[in-house]
Structures are given as structure tokens and as C-alpha cells.
Amino acid sequence: MSASNKKQAAKEKVVTAKAQTVAASKRVIPSEVLFISREPEVSDFSIYVMGEEVRPSFCKEREYLTWSVPSHLVERFAMHEFVVQNRIIRGED
Numbered sequence: 001m002s003a004s005n006k007k008q009a010a011k012e013k014v015v016t017a018k019a020q021t022v023a024a025s026k027r028v029i030p031s032e033v034l035f036i037s038r039e040p041e042v043s044d045f046s047i048y049v050m051g052e053e054v055r056p057s058f059c060k061e062r063e064y065l066t067w068s069v070p071s072h073l074v075e076r077f078a079m080h081e082f083v084v085q086n087r088i089i090r091g092e093d
Contacts, residue, residue, distance in 0.1 A: 033074045034091030035083065037065040047080055049073045066091075 037056075040063040044056045052073060056065040067088070069077045082088045 031071055032068045033071065035067040035069055035077065035088050036091050038087055038089050039064075041065045047077065047082070049076045049080070 041058075044058065044065055046053050046055045047067065048054070049069075050073060052070075054067050054069055054073065054077065056067045058065060065088075067077070077083065078090070080088070083090075
């Protein structure tokens with residue numbers, strides 16, 4: 001391998017490492033955000049946001065409801081009456 005080839009390979013390695021560092025430091029928007037009922041619930045209920053139904057599922061113990069809300073609906077879901085009243089809370093990020 002010639003000196004210029006080694007130099008070029010070293011440059012590519014540095015650029016790749018820098019690109020990976022920058023990409024890792026950028027804020028990643030999750031595809032879904034988890035919301036959880038604050039208290040145990042007896043039955044499940046769907047919430048409609050902008051014409052789309054967000055269905056809940058029970059936790060393993062079948063006490064609390066969880067909603068996996070798509071990222072494009074999170075802001076509007078957070079405006080729902082139950083979220084505002086803290087009946088439903090946002091999961092830990």
C-alpha cells in the first residue's frame with residue numbers, strides 16, 4: 001500500500017468516526033411514545049386523535065393501560081383531557 005493510499009484510508013476512518021459521533025449526539029425522535037394510566041383501570045378504552053384510533057393494552061399484571069402513540073400524534077395526544085387531568089401520564093423516555 002502506497003503512502004497516499006494509507007493517508008486516504010486514514011482520512012476516511014477519521015471522517016467516518018466524526019460522522020458517527022455527530023449522528024449519535026443528535027436527538028433521535030422515537031417512532032412511538034408510551035403513555036400509561038396513572039391508576040389501575042377496570043376496562044380498556046381507545047382514544048381518537050386527529051381521526052386515528054390509539055388502542056391501549058394492559059400491562060402484564062392487567063392493572064394499568066399503556067398506549068403506544070405514534071410520534072406524529074404525540075403532541076395532540078398530550079392535549080387529551082385525560083392527559084391534562086393526569087389520568088394518563090407520559091412514560092419515561
